[in-house]
Amino acid sequence: MNLSVEEALSRIVGKIEPLSVVRLGLMESPGSVLAEDILSPSDWPSFTQSAMDGYALAHQGGATEYNVVGESAAGRGFDGAVKPGECVRIFTGARLPEGADTVVLQEEVERDGDLIRPQKLEVGANIRFQGENLAEGAAALTRGTRIGAAQIGLLSALRISSLSVSRTPRALILSSGDELQYVEEPAAPGKIVNSNAYMLAALCNESGIHADISPILKDDFSTIEQAFRAGIARYDIVISSGGVSVGDHDHVQSVMQSVGEVDFWKIRMKPGKPLAFGLGPNGVPIFGLPGNPVSAFVCFQLFVRPALAKLQGAEISERSVTLETVEPLKSTPKREHYISGRIVTEEGVSKFMPVGSTSSGDITAFGAIEALACVPEGVSSVEKGSEVKVLIL
Numbered sequence: 103m104n105l106s107v108e109e110a111l112s113r114i115v116g117k118i119e120p121l122s123v124v125r126l127g128l129m130e131s132p133g134s135v136l137a138e139d140i141l142s143p144s145d146w147p148s149f150t151q152s153a154m155d156g157y158a159l160a161h162q163g164g165a166t167e168y169n170v171v172g173e174s175a176a177g178r179g180f181d182g183a184v185k186p187g188e189c190v191r192i193f194t195g196a197r198l199p200e201g202a203d204t205v206v207l208q209e210e211v212e213r214d215g216d217l218i219r220p221q222k223l224e225v226g227a228n229i230r231f232q233g234e235n236l237a238e239g240a241a242a243l244t245r246g247t248r249i250g251a252a253q254i255g256l257l258s259a260l261r262i263s264s265l266s267v268s269r270t271p272r273a274l275i276l277s278s279g280d281e282l283q284y285v286e287e288p289a290a291p292g293k294i295v296n297s298n299a300y301m302l303a304a305l306c307n308e309s310g311i312h313a314d315i316s317p318i319l320k321d322d323f324s325t326i327e328q329a330f331r332a333g334i335a336r337y338d339i340v341i342s343s344g345g346v347s348v349g350d351h352d353h354v355q356s357v358m359q360s361v362g363e364v365d366f367w368k369i370r371m372k373p374g375k376p377l378a379f380g381l382g383p384n385g386v387p388i389f390g391l392p393g394n395p396v397s398a399f400v401c402f403q404l405f406v407r408p409a410l411a412k413l414q415g416a417e418i419s420e421r422s423v424t425l426e427t428v429e430p431l432k433s434t435p436k437r438e439h440y441i442s443g444r445i446v447t448e449e450g451v452s453k454f455m456p457v458g459s460t461s462s463g464d465i466t467a468f469g470a471i472e473a474l475a476c477v478p479e480g481v482s483s484v485e486k487g488s489e490v491k492v493l494i495l
């Protein structure tokens with residue numbers, strides 16, 4: 103019995119173990135995944151400071167004038183203490199002087215020589231207090247978080263210059279097919295470009311992983327077997343496309359059985375029915391994606407991406423939303439159907455618009471694809487204006 107999409111995903115995620123932990127410098131870490139919880143080594147903010155340009159004053163109930171006694175600029179604070187009825191000129195990010203309890207904006211005072219008259223005064227306003235956002239020792243980032251630009255900003259602000267992450271997987275892309283050519287080759291009759299290899303390597307890049315592309319393999323059992331064996335020995339994941347269906351020249355599923363263990367073959371999904379997943383003898387995940395380009399793409403999004411995330415110890419999250427479709431969607435009730443589309447805005451509301459045909463060999467929709475609508479098993483069509491689950495790519 104072919105597995106459902108959900109069953110297949112849960113078996114993949116259940117079988118894959120995260121890779122070992124390595125220590126990386128801050129700027130080596132983007133794209134990798136934290137293997138430790140990070141507790142803040144200090145308070146944030148680390149000192150009490152002004153949030154605005156203006157005057158820091160020691161408020162005095164009922165006073166209308168304050169005497170300017172100095173200046174506190176960012177990085178160059180005011181050394182003395184401010185007494186009730188006094189203030190200092192202060193700028194955003196500058197340390198709040200001792201004794202000051204309020205900052206008034208410069209636009210909201212009248213200045214006359216060394217005197218200011220606040221037009222309005224809200225005691226305690228416009229101050230960022232030490233530790234108000236994060237106390238020393240509190241959780242700043244959690245294990246499983248992928249390091250991106252925002253996380254680099256936070257880590258460096260907290261003076262963290264190295265971190266423990268899961269080793270980044272090394273991925274190998276295999277393609278088999280007597281019809282395949284390299285993109286630079288002149289077109290020959292009956293031949294097509296090995297576009298899956300380039301697309302799958304780029305998809306790995308989008309997951310923060312470099313993938314090597316193997317030379318094109320002929321539709322020959324022992325050639326494909328040799329390539330799988332070498333890949334399993336040298337890489338952390340092997341992703342093949344093509345030759346996984348039932349034709350006389352489709353050897354990938356039987357090769358996967360010969361070099362390791364096939365966990366499942368064939369799922370109730372369109373496109374992507376002949377997907378095969380297994381493990382090499384050393385636990386290296388091996389994927390046999392269908393050759394049809396749309397099938398390979400959708401299988402990567404639904405299964406390989408989470409597999410790469412699991413190898414990295416990352417949170418496995420689905421970026422899905424529920425949107426109305428602006429056109430009817432035709433489906434195959436026997437299989438969960440993924441339909442390529444775009445997100446369009448109608449009167450301020452985001453909606454799903456299918457693009458291209460539903461043929462898994464039609465790559466032309468990829469010029470505009472932003473999302474995949476998911477029509478569940480048992481449903482043969484979705485009417486225009488009905489809601490559908492949409493995966494944002």
Ligand SMILES: Nc1nc2c(c(=O)[nH]1)N[C@H]1C(S)=C(S)[C@@H](COP(=O)(O)OP(=O)(O)OC[C@H]3O[C@@H](n4cnc5c(N)ncnc54)[C@H](O)[C@@H]3O)O[C@H]1N2
Nearest residue numbers: 277279295296297298344345346347352375392393394397
């Ligand atoms: N009798 C049956 N035939 C097929 C079935 C079935 O259940 N019974 N399933 C169909 C489905 S669904 C799919 S999907 C395809 C998948 O077949 P394969 O994984 O064996 O892929 P190929 O036959 O090698 O190729 C299919 C198609 O894709 C092109 N292709 C292959 N590799 C690449 C590549 N690297 N880059 C770009 N394009 C590639 C290939 O030329 C074919 O046009 O099987 C159906 N058949």
Ligand code: MOO
Nearest residue numbers: 373374375397462
């Ligand atoms: O599953 Mo195939 O990918 O329907 O064309």
